Amino acid sequence: MTRDLDVGPVQRVVRRALTAFARALISAVNDSGGVQVVQIALSSTEVRDGTPRIAEFGFSSNPPAGSDGVVAFLGGDRTKGIVIGTGHQPSRPKGLKPGESILHSEDGKSVYLTADGGIVVEAKGQPVVVNDASDVTWNCSGKFKLIAPGGVEFDTPLVKSTGNMQDNFQSNPHTLADMRQISNEHDHLVKGVQIGSSDVTSDPPNQQQ
Structure with missing residues (x-):
């Protein structure tokens, strides 16, 4: 194999430029440190361990084995590679x-x-969790619709609404405010009132919710 010392400076620059980038396959990932390091296969005979992978700030991922990688070699030195791009074709x-x-x-x-x-x-049938939020606000210009066949639970000391609330809305035309007013204003028809200390049981109210 011809060494860099056996060729001219132009040839050395060209050789380093041609080897500055390479395609690799990622075979293992160590994501425990401040910099993620990967094992890459540059060919069937050239495998390198501990190659750092650099991603954009604010985004982190752990590419699965078999992912493609683009490796940049500083100064064309194959011992100083950095993975600057990854992709997983199956997913x-x-x-x-x-x-x-x-x-x-x-x-x-x-x-x-x-x-x-x-x-x-x-979510692929998996839980969605929001942790340690001081407040959560949804600003909708239209309707907020929640579909939960398993039910809805509120673990809170108080539920407030600036507007009306209505249950069984498909068959019940009244809001909770309507039913409260009906309850406050309704009367009972009492039949067969007797004198003295007799007990009287009333009929159901005249107004029904």
């Missing part, structure tokens, strides 16, 4: 329209910023 969402983006995991969970359908969160 990559396909068919995105221009301008769309998606954050996804290997098992299909995603946050999808669509071009014409808003934002879609796909």
Whole structure:
């Protein structure tokens, strides 16, 4: 093999430029330190351990084994590689329209910023948890709809509403405020009133909720 000392300076620069980047397969990841390091296979005979992987600030991921990687070699030195890009072909969402983006995991969970359908969160039947929020506010210009076949639980000392509340709305035309007013104003028809100390049981109220 010809060494760098056996060629001219131009040839050395060209050689280093040609070897400055390479495609690799990621075979293992160590995500325990301040810098994530990966094991990469540059070829069937060239495997490197402890290669640092640099990602954008605010975003972190653990690419599964078999992911593609783009490796940059500082100064063309194959012993000083840095992984600057990764992709996992089997789990990559396909068919995105221009301008769309998606954050996804290997098992299909995603946050999808669509071009014409808003934002879609796909949880794949798994829990969604928000921890340690001081306040949570949803500002909607339209209707907020909640579908929960398993029910809804509020573990809170108080539930407030600035507007009316209505249960069984498909068959009940009254709000809770309506029913409270009916309860406050309704009367009972008492039949067969007797004198003295007799006990009287009234009929049901005249006004029904």
